[in-house]
Amino acid sequence: MGMCNETTLKVFAQMDSRLYHDILLASSSLSYVVNMLLSVPLLLAIARPPSLLGKLRFLLLAQLLFCDNLQLLIQTTREALFTSHLGMPVSQCLIFTAAFQACSMVEVLLSTALAVDRCVAIKWPLRYEPLLSRARKLTVVGVVWAVSLLASGSALSMALTNVQVNAILPRCRPLVLAHCLTGNEALWGFCVALSALVLPSCYLITLGCFLLLCWDVRGLPRSRRAVVTLALQAVQMLCYSVPVVLSSYLLPSVLQFDTLEIAASNCYNLGISLIPLAYGYRSRELRKRLRQTPLRNDINPGQ
Template identity: 30%
Template structure:
């Protein structure tokens, strides 16, 4: 597939979505996104409004994960809604969606990987931890994460602009998978290598950190007690990593096997739609609870803010004494 027949392929995918009645997947996507867009910004506000939390490395990384997730969910829901409402979208709008979703998704995955490294360093070198990962250094690392996350999608825009490929006008369905699959063969190979290298690198890094964490902590007794908080936290983080990485792995396989999947178009459209509307949304809906509120300091800060809000509401709603 190339840019010249992207509009035709997009039309076929849209017809399959309508014939298979996949618009119902918008319901769980909208519910999960709405709930997340309520709790995640509130946790972000609690972190940034507390001077002590702002100085903690793990909370800065948590804040960047939540920020990336908020942006990703906003653009993703906009895209899914436009596709479900049978709206034709200009190719430039789809390029913007591609850049924003790829950037925010990569930022989330890279930051989650950094959170594992942060936990490993805190356990492995507790005395030198604050020296190695000072707040100022972590802020620079977070900035670097965004730069790395933007490199691939922005490079694609520059390359397509320089080569002056013929671009379609309006598309019946805006899907990042179709846009990337329509790139030239040389660009497609580079994309496969780029995504594969990052998936393998992050997976190996996370696996190494968890193995080392187990080796360091196995003598402490946390693995003997089934209900210890440390054990539950590590297991919760492992589950979160799995559901964060699975959609990216599915997307990478879809992109690599795009031509083969076209032989069974219904299956290809189902996999892509479920991945966008469910698999990519679920980890971001779980993150505020399994990541954010499991931190005792964040949970206490949230409770404090809610208590203050409730107290102010009670004070404002209480009747004022009548003047004599």
């Protein structure tokens, strides 16, 4: 293990820290504003009476939009703190890293659940509603959040107890954090589990649903629309994976540099922006609601 001091940690910074964090702050802030403008109308349309939250796909979409905005807020706050102080203590960096990884795990699992939900709804429409009771819908959402938060929280608590020196870090990366921890097995295990187990499993499930639906819609007159929607979902999942893999111990140290991290962050932000387009604005039911004006009570009080 290397020494956790300012001289050693500067090796991980390839460009000026202020410029690096200014770029990430501008990118995160812009993505946060764009995502809010795209997602808020969808959330209002879903929650408008009669609420669509009783349907699993809209419940998952609402949770996914909320999680995306939360993660972008966490990312923007982290870069704002880095920009103002040109560094961050190890303990704070661990907290932000764990929060980012937890949100990433929630998003990947929710996206996979949406792909499975769409596949079941299209292939077995008569069995779809009886199969998914209200309790089962809430259980799916609860399990996704509980597993992600428990895994990241456990790894964070064990990592915080192993902080060697609470030095000021120039970057929040696992290889940088490893120099300041006496034992990083918990953090390493969580990153590896998310990057090497959860992501491939979710991709295989999403890919299977994608191929299955593409095979089923090949002869339908509007199959092109379905294929475009499924392709957007596939691209969105791939964009999700880039920063998750980059934030793990699986990537060689020679590939962890500033320009690649900036590109990965922009790629991830693009994936987040595709969520409202792939799952929301391409839904006929939501588009119809967005075009409708809220019903007004035209009855006079005296009548």
